[in-house]
Amino acid sequence: MARQLIDTGFKDVYVLKGGLREWTRAQFPVDIKLVHKRECVSCHLDVTPGIVSDWQLSMHSKNMVSCSVCHGVFHMSEDDVELAKPVEPEKCGMCHEPQWNQFKAGKHAKAWKAMKAVPAAHWQPMLLMEGMKGCGGCHKIGIKTIDEIDTLREEAADFGIASCDSCHTRHTFKKAEAVHPRACQTCHMGFDHPQWEMYSSSKHGVRFFLKQENVLPEDAAAPVCQTCHMQGGNHEVRTPWGFWAIRLPLPQEDAWAAARKKILQAMGILDLEGNPTERFEVVKELDMARLTPEAWQQEREKMIGTCNKCHSVNFAKGELEKGDRMIRKADMILAEAVDIVAGLYAEGILKKPERYVRPFPDLLALHEAATSIELKLFHMFLEHRMRAFQGAFHNNPDYAFWYGWSNLRQDLTEIKEMEKELRKKKQKQTENCNFQIQN
DSSP, X not given: OOEEEOOSSSTTOXXXXXXXXXXXXXXXXXXXXXXXXHHHHXXXXXXXXXXXXXXXXXXXXXXTOOHHXXXXXXXXXXXXXXXXXXOOHHHHHTTOHHHHHHHHHSSGGGHHHHXXXXXXXXXXXXXXXXXXXXXXXXHTTSOOOHHHHHHHXXXXXXXXXXXXXXXXXXXXXXXXXXXXXHHHHTTSOSSSOOHHHHHHTSHHHHHHHHHHXXXXXXXXXXXXXXXXXXXXXXXXXXXXXXXXXXOSSOOSSHHHHHHHHHHHHHTTSBOTTSOBOHHHHHHHHTTOSOOSHHHHHHHHHHHHHHHTXXXXXXXXXXXXXXXXXXXXXXXXXXXXXXXXHHHHHHTTSSOOOTTOSSSSOOGGGGGGOSSHHHXXXXXXXXXXXXXXXXXXXXXXXXXXXXXXXXXXXXXXXHHHHHHHHHHHHHHHHHHHHHHHHHO
């Protein structure tokens, strides 16, 4: 364990690059560690009184977890603020080791790298990504390297770069906050992942709010987000289908397999010959999809076990299988649209943009797609397809139908009309060119 000799006002005191647990394991006197608590509070009562108040309300303040445990002992005055250590999630793991190990194995821990893996993320203004005012504001929950943290502090975001505090917000760090479904709302809402809207207006969510209003008794069943996705408080959050619902291997059914292959090609995960690309390696590394039947089944059994607390196994399996079939139906429509746009590229009606790897639609270009017809395809993929199957899994019929399936059907109709117009335009250009050559 690394140690550094510093001047704390005590003779020959070494400070570990850790927290209270490591301090006490090393058998250093606790009163030396705590002396900084009093100095921090006396100053910050004037500078940031809300932070002091939150900390005083927390379990940390009642368990000798002082400011210096998390922020170090180097910052001791207004002249050396830059010496306050950024709070890395590993710091939380020194006292909350089981939760930290679970978190590291789940998808939330990979959120930062997942954002960075999307090509369009690198085409956006810094403040939306590294500045945490857009995608980065939620994806910051992902673990970052020390170098990334140092770069963020220098160039973009001095604060809010930890992970655990995305749900257990500073400085109260209350468990009660993190287990409330509204703790999930900030990130799991909106364009491509409106889980909050779907949950809160589903029967599960309605029952939860009725309990809050004392309409239902306290012991009435009312699942929250954490009931299904953090069973028993397990921080290893993972779902059978993953965010994109791109499970491998391909289905045995020929029509669905062909549709899914077309979608994976449009995502750049497979090349035009159907072989894995560099993006596939990223998906594999970041655990963004279940890549074996066993991995998928393991997550599905966990979900069935949770549902079985209120419902029969047969009911749970049947409802989840409806979600599977919704993915199939949505995939068939999206693949048809992808095929139309891919045909326009193959015929040279659409030209390969400079940013694209190949003359083929790239769904991960997001709203930076090069043409209007591809922007419509992007909405099909990341908004309407997502809502169709997410609405089914979250037991929200209105989202599954009107916000998902209905819009998918309308999108496909519009793409077919746009294809006709592009072909007419190309035909007219060809006729004009031939006329000029003849004359």
